[in-house]
Amino acid sequence: MPDGADNVALIALLHGPDKPGLVAATSGWIYERGGNIVHADQHRDDEGNAFFQRIEWIPGVDADLDSKRREFESFAESLGMNVSIVRTDKRKRIALFVSKIEHCFLDLLARWKMAEFQCDIACILSNHENLKADADFHGIPFYYIPVTPENKPQAEAQQLEILTGHQVDLAVMARYMQVLSKDFLDRCGIPVINIHHSFLPAFAGAKPYHQAYQRGVKLIGATAHYATAILDDGPIIQQDVSPVTHRQTVRDLIRKGRDLEKSVLAQAVRCHLEHRVLVYGNKTVVFD
Amino acid sequence: MPDGADNVALIALLHGPDKPGLVAATSGWIYERGGNIVHADQHRDDEGNAFFQRIEWIPGVDADLDSKRREFESFAESLGMNVSIVRTDKRKRIALFVSKIEHCFLDLLARWKMAEFQCDIACILSNHENLKADADFHGIPFYYIPVTPENKPQAEAQQLEILTGHQVDLAVMARYMQVLSKDFLDRCGIPVINIHHSFLPAFAGAKPYHQAYQRGVKLIGATAHYATAILDDGPIIQQDVSPVTHRQTVRDLIRKGRDLEKSVLAQAVRCHLEHRVLVYGNKTVVFD
């Protein structure tokens, strides 16, 4: 009976209005039903009087995980909480959106190959053909969909169809040099993670390394965030920076920035896949 | 009734053998007695099968904090836990050990003055006189006790008497250039925090910046740790590093290192004062 496998856990992300007794309530509920809490992490936002929790537990022997999940959902809702639960034995299916630039793409592939990510890469979508050979080598379906101002609606319709066809749970824009429309984001129904090559909110928009060079900053950065209808404005998951000096040309910033982009995007994707990221308002709680 | 003051909390640090239900047990116990958990953070060490928790709560209205503390202690012990509880309205009393070098000393004074530390600086002990004026300016008793190989036992006896006389809870060696003897550490009965100017375990002992320069490392560091009988070997509380290049002379390493020492020591002291540091074996859990 695979559901009762000893090492399979449930991970719940909860949030809602804070009130006394929430930690006791959730941990008590699990304990009474023979569950073993592996990790529990909670947070109170004093300003918003909000409660946030990530709780990971192994339900008791012979437990039916899907029933347990539904039961906990009902229970959490009875506490006034929003809740999202995953099983650790269900691998998420992700789609990579790429263009010509390969560093984030190759880095994600390498991490996936090394089992750093618990997911399947269901498909790769690109507006260029140059990364097809890498996709083929890894045995991942590659869809070449050129995008122009004229064909964008049709291209996005095609992309949506592919995501649906592959039952994708998460889309990752690995330096995909196109903006996904509000309509696309509304209709795709799955989270989309984007990497922007600046420490947002500084240098949103095009050519951030050129902007950074012009402004003469002493740091460059990268930001992974959920894509929303407003460009480079969604909830931030991860950020990092590197020092730069006057010696670095724009070319050097681009080179140094690649390392930031790779690690920031990878961390964001990993945290998302491990059900560590809770979005509220335009911010995130990352239980790391 | 000051004990029932609304904003006074208890903070417990617990550790012991892990077993199912511990989170539920402690949070349940507090909730049932009308307490409100402000923060709770727990950790499981899979290797050692150990459970660690820091839990901060405001006991209910009209609660007698000292009774509540004793009750929780008994309860935690009944769960097989080691426990240490403090009240947030009791300011710790600290003693600073200094020599001639003033950066850590002045930095700690400035932070204390700005209320970054919840403590009283009970006294300052030094084997040199040059920092007396600063102590006087801040109205803190300053004890000048020269230390030589010959008089060390007597000097330490004097120091112990001063610590006792001032009811000191924590001693901080702010670049005190003397080693406290095993005998002193055994008898003082309070934790002693030391700052060592390297990323331990590299470059223990004398002149770590010179050692670092000789080895040609590309990073220098600082480490705050609890002092133990073995030099530079106690449980590490905090560490940080800065990059250096061939351009930096030993003099530059010393200057850059001062900034590391100040911030690393201050973070360690603050975490200790906020009852965030749990020592087990030769390691620490810092609930930050």
Place this chain on the structure above:
Amino acid sequence: MPDGADNVALIALLHGPDKPGLVAATSGWIYERGGNIVHADQHRDDEGNAFFQRIEWIPGVDADLDSKRREFESFAESLGMNVSIVRTDKRKRIALFVSKIEHCFLDLLARWKMAEFQCDIACILSNHENLKADADFHGIPFYYIPVTPENKPQAEAQQLEILTGHQVDLAVMARYMQVLSKDFLDRCGIPVINIHHSFLPAFAGAKPYHQAYQRGVKLIGATAHYATAILDDGPIIQQDVSPVTHRQTVRDLIRKGRDLEKSVLAQAVRCHLEHRVLVYGNKTVVFD
């Protein structure tokens, strides 16, 4: 004869249009006159075809430093260079502008006391009285000049008079919570270094930590820059960041930020005092 003192050096900062032979020209000129180059660092900005150099040398025995300085100035100008030369035995005189918040102020005082800065602190100007005792303790003249929207022009006139009276070479705004007017900056005739508590250009203006908290960034920062007529827009000298998580409240950001502000401001002041900062356009070259 103090001018010929063996350890006194000249430091020149040069910039102008690049052309072949500049390094050979300046180093040759010094060598031929018996000078010994201690450090030389140059930079070419390919975009702007500009040449930048910092060169530090000990003129020969019995050299008259002021003559040598003037000769080198003429020579550098003949190469088409802008040039600024200082003697390492002339201590700069600085003025600190402060308000109520003391961390940057106390940190600068401590560094000055430890001879980390080669300067005299000529005077302290404040719109509050609370830091007077510290100024007195250090024997530095303290001027209390309240500033209101109504009296600002008079207050600034008074401040200018004080700067002139003390022959100040550099003003440092150590968390001075007032904006210096364009008129003041035009008339004071000396560089003014400001510390802003964000990683500019993000979060310019008021309450940057609150802005950062609202946006949900995962890093906070600090920026030291030369003050210009446009708020928080002058040439950036130094920047740094620290990671933050959802656990940090605005209060925590403010506390963590203080450490950034102190170290970033101190580094900028030190670099300026060591004649390492060259401003061109709205950017800086920092020869570090």
Place this chain on the structure above:
Amino acid sequence: MPDGADNVALIALLHGPDKPGLVAATSGWIYERGGNIVHADQHRDDEGNAFFQRIEWIPGVDADLDSKRREFESFAESLGMNVSIVRTDKRKRIALFVSKIEHCFLDLLARWKMAEFQCDIACILSNHENLKADADFHGIPFYYIPVTPENKPQAEAQQLEILTGHQVDLAVMARYMQVLSKDFLDRCGIPVINIHHSFLPAFAGAKPYHQAYQRGVKLIGATAHYATAILDDGPIIQQDVSPVTHRQTVRDLIRKGRDLEKSVLAQAVRCHLEHRVLVYGNKTVVFD
């Protein structure tokens, strides 16, 4: 005439006893021969009275680069300098030594593919077969040479033959889990860069992440260095660290450490390939 191609430069690394006039001498020599200095960076080690310089210049139109190189070599030697000169149009040929662990290997391949490294990957040598498919995909010869305590001398002889056959200029141990013998290093005649997964000199030898976990450090690190006969003791080229907490298991340290190893090794390789690294004694000067 390819030698006179406008964008081809010579890069010289010099070091020797310091004396007045060296900067003027080298820059003057180049200028007089119609060369255009693109970058020049020098360093004086006050302790050892040593002079170090990296100078990159484009010899004049129609210059014969190999003659110019020989002339400059003679000139530098006449100044008492050790000198090493490369042409920027000659791509170095590198060999990668790998075992089973692929992150550094895949990362180096990806950077090479993106032209971040100016080199050819001449061959890959491994004591395991599992990375052969990746080598094949990239069209790089892959040599599988199992190594046991018994066959080590023969295995190394085979490896040496391969390096010679491929005219390799640099060997990179990309987490090659074997120690190259003193004999091998003596005979191979080329530099060997190794990545060690700790901040050396801490945790040399086997299983550094386990050592770090046991010691309870708050930072983990990685170090790229030239391999010498003494294990993990050669001149350090690059180091970096990441913070860790009690929450991280050894497994997490290994995962986090991979990112450090990749970036530290890549930076060291890039600096070496760009002729930026000068070894003296057991240290390096990295002109970055």
